[in-house]
Amino acid sequence: MAEIPEIAQEWLDGTDFATIATLLPNGFPQQSVVWIERDGNDLLVSTVKGRRKHLNMERDPRVSVLVYPSANPYSYVEIRGTVEMTEEGGRELIDRLCLRYTGADRYTMDDGTDNIRVVVRIRPEKVVLLSR
Secondary structure (H helix, E strand, O other): OOOOOHHHHHHHOOOOOEEEEEEOOOOOEEEEEEOOEEEOOEEEEEEEOOOHHHHHHHHOOEEEEEEOOOOOOOOEEEEEEEEEEEOOOHHHHHHHHHHHHHOOOOOOOOOOOOOOEEEEEEEEEEEEEEOO
16 A cells, blocks of 8 residues: 655645546546545545446446645646445535535535435555655
8 A cells, every 4th residue: 555645645635626537448547526535545535326437446446536736736646546435424425525625514416316425435556746
């Protein structure tokens, strides 16, 4: 397991968006902009069961996450790793992320749908940091 440097932890704990890259069935990368939370040295992302990135990660758990701080856009951290997914805590995670990123107590985009929220836990295997 690769350790996330302290400066990158600060970026991950902020409100800058992240980009997660997964692999499509044909091998091409697919990227999505996501909210992210750090749990120790792991990263947490929320998605909906059955969406493209969820299906990609079910088939191939290798991902890459990129964050660059808006206050210092010539710096970035890329975290490559593998994911584990669970439905447990899915609703709670999206609500925590919503509060942090928007200030709203509840993520309402899923209200009234049959969407099942999934917690994506990313365990870092390689960390690439550029800090200027």
